[in-house]
Amino acid sequence: MKSVGLISLGCAKNRVDAERILGSFAAVGYQVVQDPAHAEVVVVNTCGFIREAVEESIEEILDAARLKKEGSCRVLVVAGCLPQRYRELARELPEVDFFFTPGELENIPAALAGEPPADSAVRTTRVLTQLPHSTYLKIADGCSNRCSYCTIPLIRGPFRSVPADELVAEARQLVARGAVELNLVAQDVTGYGRDGDETAALDSLLGRLEAIDGLHWIRLLYAYPRPLPPGVAARLAGAGKVVPYLDVPIQHAHPRILAAMHRRVSADAAEGMLLGLQDRYPDLVLRTTAIVGFPGETEAEFQALVNLVQRVRFHHLGAFAYSPEEGTAAEALPGRVPDKVVRERLNHLMEVQAEISHLRNQAFVGRELEVLVDGLDEAGNVVGRTYGQAPEVDGHTLLDNCPEAVAVGAFLRCRVREAWEYDLLAEVLPT
Ligand code: SF4
Secondary structure, X not given: OOEEEEEEOOOHHHHHHHHHHHHHHHHOOOEEOOOHHHOOEEEEEEOOOOHHHHHHHHHHHHHHHHHHHHOOOOEEEEEEHHHHHOOOHHHHOOOXXXXXXXXXXXXXXXXXXXXXXXXXXXXXXXXXXXXXXXXXXXXXXXXXXXXOOOOHHHHHOOOEEOOHHHHHHHHHHHHHOOOOEEEEEOOOHHHOOHHHOOOOHHHHHHHHXXXXXXXXXXXXXXXXXXXXXXOHHHHOOOOOOEEEEEEOOOEOOOHHXXXXXXXXXXXXXXXHHHHHHHHHOOOOEEEEEEEEOOOOOOHHHHHHHHHHHHHHOOOEEEEEEOOOOOOOHHHHOOOOOOHHHHHHHHHHHHHHHHXXXXXXXXXXXXXXXXXXXXXXXXXXXXXXXXXXXXXOOOOOEEEEOOOOOOOOOOEEEEEEEEEOOOOEEEEEOOO
């Protein structure tokens, strides 16, 4: 039996693609091996979003190329964003046998065998690369927002929603394999259905997902800060399976910067929407991301971002330094902000956020919450997450006096005892 190993880079959305690639190999009889050093076919699923990710992807490709000399690798495949963004790669990386762009991912085994592409109507079953209790459902690909700094529309093309029937079938399969938490991802999750002018599509999809027995939590990640589609806001009340959690990347708050970023929602409108949601749903946990050091960003413009963060008081925030990316509209903008200034602003924003996160977490102390058990941390403590902690990006909840035989994927009723900037400590309550 032939074997395949995978090296995957980038975000959760990319990981879903990688799991689908492995699924397409498994479907034609390949054995999937954990360690790529022992595989005959090695696939590197790349990320090309920003320069740092490109460099990391190239390093991984060169490491994988060594496996052709030192390991059992016979065929090296590079897939995903990088070959789409840099068509000239084939010339520069002769060690690589095949390149596949994001639109071709499920056809890799057929192409390797010299066969015509598989039937695209058949959706491949993913081979999960992480524990199955918490996984991602990618509900769309591409993006039509065309933010001036972003390579995604260039790499992934316009926004395309995955048909709801396919998503529901995939979700059922994931739940049958042990998923109790589904994290819905896309470049613009609340844009779901807009490409087909179906404004109620996301609400309808959420209703169908909520009806799946055995599924416990549904989480929305990456919501563009426009008003939520009809019906979706009410689901954030937490009465059903959609948890009161929303990730809304605001990126900036100053009107000039937002206009230069080609963002389609003003800071006032975004703030109004977020504060309105917080008013209506007091349990709502908000996450955001922000870009610091966009060309020409002045101290006062940066301060406008800090002020908005202080007014909205997001529970979680990820801040990134602006990176000029080849081919984007922002690449040629004058007014590069010196690295030192960008670093200082990033540090300041994260200090402001650390205090807010700490206070937000303190508000959970004494509350009884369900905690989803994720496993053990490096020190051997049982850790899990409350509804307010998304996997991989937010903090954890450490569990005290946890029953020894507790299973990963179990939900435990807990009382929060202590809170830090990122993590919580909770005691498990008797059942
Ligand atoms: S919404 Fe996100 S993915 Fe789409 S162009 Fe803007 S930054 Fe890129």
